[in-house]
Amino acid sequence: MLFLIAPAAIVLACFEIIPILIGMNASFRDWSLVNPQRTWVGLKQYVAVFTDPVFLKIVLPNTFLLMTASVGLSLAFGLALASLLNRPFFGRAVVRTIILLPLTIAPVITSTMIRWSFNDQFGVITNFLSFLGLADIGWLSDRWPSFALVIMTDIWIWTPWFTIILLAALQGLPPEPFEAARIDAATPWCIFRRITMPMLRPVIIVCVLIRAIDAFRTFDQVWILTGGGPARSTEVFSVYTYVLAFVDLDIGRGAAAAGVGAIIMLFVGGVLYKLVNRSVDVSR
Amino acid sequence: MIALALDGLRRAIFAIGIVAIFVLFVGPIMILGVTSVRPASGAFYIWRGTNFTLNNFVEVLHQSQVVEAMWNSFVLSTLATILSLGITVGSGYMLSRFGGWIQRSWFATIYVFRTVPYISWVLPLYLVNTRLGIYDTYLGLLLPHIAVHVCFFSWLMKGFFDGVNPSMEYAALIDGCTRWGAFCRVALPAAMPGIAALAILCWLSTWNEFLFALILSGKRTPLITSTMAQFVTETGTEWNLMSATAVLAMLPALLVTIFGQKYVIRGLRM
Numbered sequence: 001m002l003f004l005i006a007p008a009a010i011v012l013a014c015f016e017i018i019p020i021l022i023g024m025n026a027s028f029r030d031w032s033l034v035n036p037q038r039t040w041v042g043l044k045q046y047v048a049v050f051t052d053p054v055f056l057k058i059v060l061p062n063t064f065l066l067m068t069a070s071v072g073l074s075l076a077f078g079l080a081l082a083s084l085l086n087r088p089f090f091g092r093a094v095v096r097t098i099i100l101l102p103l104t105i106a107p108v109i110t111s112t113m114i115r116w117s118f119n120d121q122f123g124v125i126t127n128f129l130s131f132l133g134l135a136d137i138g139w140l141s142d143r144w145p146s147f148a149l150v151i152m153t154d155i156w157i158w159t160p161w162f163t164i165i166l167l168a169a170l171q172g173l174p175p176e177p178f179e180a181a182r183i184d185a186a187t188p189w190c191i192f193r194r195i196t197m198p199m200l201r202p203v204i205i206v207c208v209l210i211r212a213i214d215a216f217r218t219f220d221q222v223w224i225l226t227g228g229g230p231a232r233s234t235e236v237f238s239v240y241t242y243v244l245a246f247v248d249l250d251i252g253r254g255a256a257a258a259g260v261g262a263i264i265m266l267f268v269g270g271v272l273y274k275l276v277n278r279s280v281d282v283s284r
Numbered sequence: 285m286i287a288l289a290l291d292g293l294r295r296a297i298f299a300i301g302i303v304a305i306f307v308l309f310v311g312p313i314m315i316l317g318v319t320s321v322r323p324a325s326g327a328f329y330i331w332r333g334t335n336f337t338l339n340n341f342v343e344v345l346h347q348s349q350v351v352e353a354m355w356n357s358f359v360l361s362t363l364a365t366i367l368s369l370g371i372t373v374g375s376g377y378m379l380s381r382f383g384g385w386i387q388r389s390w391f392a393t394i395y396v397f398r399t400v401p402y403i404s405w406v407l408p409l410y411l412v413n414t415r416l417g418i419y420d421t422y423l424g425l426l427l428p429h430i431a432v433h434v435c436f437f438s439w440l441m442k443g444f445f446d447g448v449n450p451s452m453e454y455a456a457l458i459d460g461c462t463r464w465g466a467f468c469r470v471a472l473p474a475a476m477p478g479i480a481a482l483a484i485l486c487w488l489s490t491w492n493e494f495l496f497a498l499i500l501s502g503k504r505t506p507l508i509t510s511t512m513a514q515f516v517t518e519t520g521t522e523w524n525l526m527s528a529t530a531v532l533a534m535l536p537a538l539l540v541t542i543f544g545q546k547y548v549i550r551g552l553r554m
Contacts, residue, residue, distance in 0.1 A: 001382050004374035005390055008434045015431035016405050023408030084301050097545050098309050104537035106492035108509045109530045112516050113316040122328040124315050168553045217401035220494040238403040245407050258404035269399030
């Protein structure tokens with residue numbers, strides 16, 4: 001029985017657990033790539049991260065804003081699309097194929113094309129918007145438009161995932177409660193709220209758990225679209241850590257930031273897991 | 285009469301919804317596609333002018349770095365898919381069929397390490413790779429890419445084997461199969477559809493992976509996503525060439541979506 005998990009456990013230990021331990025070691029040192037002396041400095045790096053106004057006032061709020069906005073809105077859109085597609089119509093197979101595209105294309109490519117479409121001079125969408133009279137939105141040059149673009153890109157990528165899973169769940173629901181409600185002349189909204197939603201709840205909760213954990217580590221979209229700019233105002237946790245370690249070459253400080261993120265996520269993951277277990281039990 | 289009008293309205297809204305899906309999901313890809321077939325002078329203002337060319341693709345395919353990056357990504361994705369499925373099949377089977385403290389602690393381990401943000405371990409991984417001398421080699425990219433998948437895939441594999449009734453294996457055991465034979469001849473074939481779907485998604489996600497490529501690959505083994513990113517930040521003005529590269533990098537995704545969508549959908553549901 002042990003030999004079944006041995007290969008997986010060995011790879012996990014060598015390339016995830018040991019690196020994390022090395023990272024923890026680095027986070028207590030004054031370790032930079034240009035300075036080979038790795039002096040032990042205790043908690044100094046953690047204190048530096050926690051007193052960094054960029055980390056407290058920009059990075060953390062941005063990360064959690066991205067997490068809630070992306071998960072919440074792609075769930076809402078996914079639910080709407082799944083309800084729309086949950087009936088037979090001409091060309092449904094084509095629509096279902098098209099919906100898969102954002103999921104299979106690399107986030108790097110997606111962000112590249114969004115960046116090109118929103119280019120301030122030549123972007124197709126910027127030009128279309130200025131044709132509509134919305135000329136002076138500083139996409140990619142002001143804080144909130146840039147961050148909105150990041151969130152929109154994330155929603156574009158993840159809405160299909162919710163749609164496919166919720167569509168499958170919708171098609172797996174038993175038809176009887178819906179028929180009974182229709183005979184009782186319930187309105188479509190009432191049916192959705194009182195029958196569909198409660199029955200979908202376990203699926204929705206598991207989806208939100210998985211996505212929330214993944215949204216915390218969003219890197220590709222932000223890095224390609226804004227690079228954390230303008231003036232570090234759209235940095236999220238992964239970008240902040242990457243910049244510390246690989247642009248400023250301050251490994252110790254970067255490792256401390258990485259450690260803070262891992263601790264936050266362990267906590268959030270634990271809480272979410274408890275919530276999931278409880279609410280799935282309740283709805284059963 | 286009113287009912288008829290309402291019905292018409294509902295149909296119109298439905299049709300608008302479907303058209304909106306098309307525009308929203310295909311639009312950005314179309315913009316990229318059109319840019320990739322415009323000559324350098326026509327790449328800006330792509331909605332004007334009618335001259336199209338395939339020269340961008342020719343030019344990009346003459347750049348050795350792009351071709352090399354595509355080949356490296358291809359080899360890496362294929363090897364990573366085979367190996368990560370290979371090592372997680374056993375781990376998922378064990379999670380599904382056995383009990384006890386080892387199983388429980390292994391399950392807790394993969395849940396905990398799934399929540400750790402990638403940047404938190406790719407940073408020290410860079411130190412490990414340079415120390416071991418495998419930085420910027422196939423091995424140094426392959427092993428971390430397998431490690432990424434261990435947690436989530438073990439979890440998914442457990443789900444596949446949970447869906448296979450163990451009594452079939454007991455029947456095989458009674459008929460004289462060994463434990464190993466029962467696994468290979470009964471459990472594995474029954475879980476195969478799920479594993480195939482997972483293989484496709486694993487291949488695509490390795491091809492699309494960016495953070496590991498950015499940090500762990502360099503000049504010797506460039507990967508397609510990190511090469512793309514370099515284009516965007518360094519030569520950000522040659523949009524026609526960049527779009528051609530992006531379209532090339534997108535090809536596997538398009539092919540899989542069109543021909544393998546059944547498997548992708550099955551994989552995503554699990």
